[in-house]
Amino acid sequence: MDREVDARLSAEELQDWYAFAFLLLRLPAALETHMQREVGISHFEYLVLAGLSMMPRHTQRMRDLADNTASTVSRLSNVVSRLEKRGWVRREPDPDDGRSTFAVLTATGLATVEAAAPRHTAEVRRLVFDPLTKAQHRQLGTIATRILRAVVPDGPRVEDCIPTPHQHRQTPEIEEPVHG
Amino acid sequence: MDREVDARLSAEELQDWYAFAFLLLRLPAALETHMQREVGISHFEYLVLAGLSMMPRHTQRMRDLADNTASTVSRLSNVVSRLEKRGWVRREPDPDDGRSTFAVLTATGLATVEAAAPRHTAEVRRLVFDPLTKAQHRQLGTIATRILRAVVPDGPRVEDCIPTPHQHRQTPEIEEPVHG
DNA sequence: GAAGATTGATCCCTCAATCTTG
DNA sequence: CAAGATTGAGGGATCAATCTTC
Numbered sequence: 496m497d498r499e500v501d502a503r504l505s506a507e508e509l510q511d512w513y514a515f516a517f518l519l520l521r522l523p524a525a526l527e528t529h530m531q532r533e534v535g536i537s538h539f540e541y542l543v544l545a546g547l548s549m550m551p552r553h554t555q556r557m558r559d560l561a562d563n564t565a566s567t568v569s570r571l572s573n574v575v576s577r578l579e580k581r582g583w584v585r586r587e588p589d590p591d592d593g594r595s596t597f598a599v600l601t602a603t604g605l606a607t608v609e610a611a612a613p614r615h616t617a618e619v620r621r622l623v624f625d626p627l628t629k630a631q632h633r634q635l636g637t638i639a640t641r642i643l644r645a646v647v648p649d650g651p652r653v654e655d656c657i658p659t660p661h662q663h664r665q666t667p668e669i670e671e672p673v674h675g
Numbered sequence: 676m677d678r679e680v681d682a683r684l685s686a687e688e689l690q691d692w693y694a695f696a697f698l699l700l701r702l703p704a705a706l707e708t709h710m711q712r713e714v715g716i717s718h719f720e721y722l723v724l725a726g727l728s729m730m731p732r733h734t735q736r737m738r739d740l741a742d743n744t745a746s747t748v749s750r751l752s753n754v755v756s757r758l759e760k761r762g763w764v765r766r767e768p769d770p771d772d773g774r775s776t777f778a779v780l781t782a783t784g785l786a787t788v789e790a791a792a793p794r795h796t797a798e799v800r801r802l803v804f805d806p807l808t809k810a811q812h813r814q815l816g817t818i819a820t821r822i823l824r825a826v827v828p829d830g831p832r833v834e835d836c837i838p839t840p841h842q843h844r845q846t847p848e849i850e851e852p853v854h855g
Numbered sequence: 856g857a858a859g860a861t862t863g864a865t866c867c868c869t870c871a872a873t874c875t876t877g
Numbered sequence: 878c879a880a881g882a883t884t885g886a887g888g889g890a891t892c893a894a895t896c897t898t899c
Contacts, residue, residue: 503796511816512799514833516722518819518826520745523699524891525826537867542696558881565700570868572883577867594876594881616683619692626821634814636691639698641806646698646705653694704869717889738859750890752861757889774859774898858899866891877880 522622529618534611539564541615543574544583544600544608549658553600556589560598563656583607702802709798714791719744721795723754724763724780724788729838733780736769740778743836763787 504512523538530538542564547553555563561571575598578584583604589595600608624632640653684692703718710718722744727733735743741751755778758764763784769775780788804812820833 503793503800507816508804508812510834510837511812511819512803513837514816514819514823515803517745517833517836518823519699519703521823521826521830523703527891539867556881565697567869568882569870569884573868576883589881592877592881596882613683620683622825623692623695623822624688626825627818631814631818631821632688632691634811635818636687636694638807638811638815638818639691639694641811642803643694643698643701645802645806646701650701653697654690656697657690657693707869719889736859737861747891748860749862749892753890756861769859772859772899776860856899859897861896862894864892864894866889868889869887871886872884874883875881877878 525622526615526618530611530615533614533618534607536607536611539566539570540574540578541608541611543571543578543598544604545612545615546658547584547598547600548605548608553605554587554597557596557598562651563658565656578604705802706795706798710791710795713794713798714787716787716791719746719750720754720758721788721791723751723758723778724784725792725795726838727764727778727780728785728788733785734767734777737776737778742831743838745836758784 526538530536530541534541536544543560546560546563547555557568557571557575561568564571575584575586579586583601585599585601587597587599589597623635627635643650643653706718710716710721714721716724723740726740726743727735737748737751737755741748744751755764755766759766763781765779765781767777767779769777803815807815823830823833
């Protein structure tokens with residue numbers, strides 16, 4: 496450490512790390528810019544809306560939604576408040592547990608996320624999947640899962656956080672939010 | 676897109692993408708928290724200090740330093756101002772080009788980054804390299820480079836942004852030839 | 856006009872404090 | 878006391894506007 500700052504990384508590791516570190520800086524910024532320009536929402540707001548859109552009745556507890564978006568309840572609470580002001584999400588109390596709160600996607604919110612989804616997916620495909628071979632797709636998934644296990648040892652498994660798309664567009668319930 | 680929000684991604688791709696997307700959210704946060712708790716600086720501040728520490732005379736133009744930290748000149752300018760207030764970096768005018776500004780690491784700044792480096796490297800090893808096989812190290816580097824090319828097509832090559840450690844702790848103003 | 860650099864308004868995230876319910 | 882959730886203060890990133898020099 497006296498002569499070289501990154502002495503504990505070999506030359507090969509250093510190069511692999513820099514490529515990855517740059518990606519960690521650049522890719523989220525690119526996805527963020529794309530969502531802001533194309534749809535006018537943040538990437539994280541999209542994650543929240545998309546997550547809700549694929550849940551039964553478009554509803555999920557704040558606690559579980561935070562897990563499914565790799566976030567914290569605090570951050571989620573702030574974002575849901577913003578989404579509520581835009582009329583895309585509303586809060587509902589949990590009748591079975593007074594501590595719990597449901598986040599519910601509104602009809603307007605569903606329309607928003609349905610308009611945003613194909614553009615976002617296309618961008619992910621363009622930036623992440625198109626440059627890679629199919630073997631590399633799987634390698635990326637495997638590698639990411641392994642690192643994630645080290646980063647968040649007690650976190651939920653990724654497979655358990657992928658919303659199942661079956662329930663989309665299920666029950667037409669209450670349509671419009673109250674505010675005008 | 677009417678039935679399923681992420682219809683354009685196959686089930687396999689969806690799982691790979693979620694694992695990677697979660698990593699994009701969790702790993703930077705983990706590195707950030709680690710640096711703040713252990714050293715009291717942000718991860719990006721460390722990148723700046725470490726980059727400077729490995730340049731000849733611990734000096735680099737703002738423009739080039741921004742490239743080497745996958746950043747923008749604007750962000751870098753704000754950060755360097757903060758580092759200047761802490762006494763770790765100082766600005767110097769470029770005698771050859773009135774538009775250009777040099778960022779120079781101070782002795783205190785060098786001591787700081789030298790104290791921080793082994794801890795940061797150890798954390799990177801623990802979170803990124805230890806969970807992977809050597810083959811996966813290379814795969815990660817290759818994959819990251821490929822995606823980066825799609826994200827920043829006109830950006831500098833990663834190899835050109837890795838500070839060469841040869842020059843560290845150099846005393847006099849000597850122009851060093853690059854090793855072939 | 857183009858390139859290097861700085862500034863500041865605005866937005867968002869983080870984190871600790873707080874509250875309520877189980 | 879533990880778990881779910883909210884709030885607000887403080888800090889950092891973004892982006893457009895601006896300035897200077899080539």
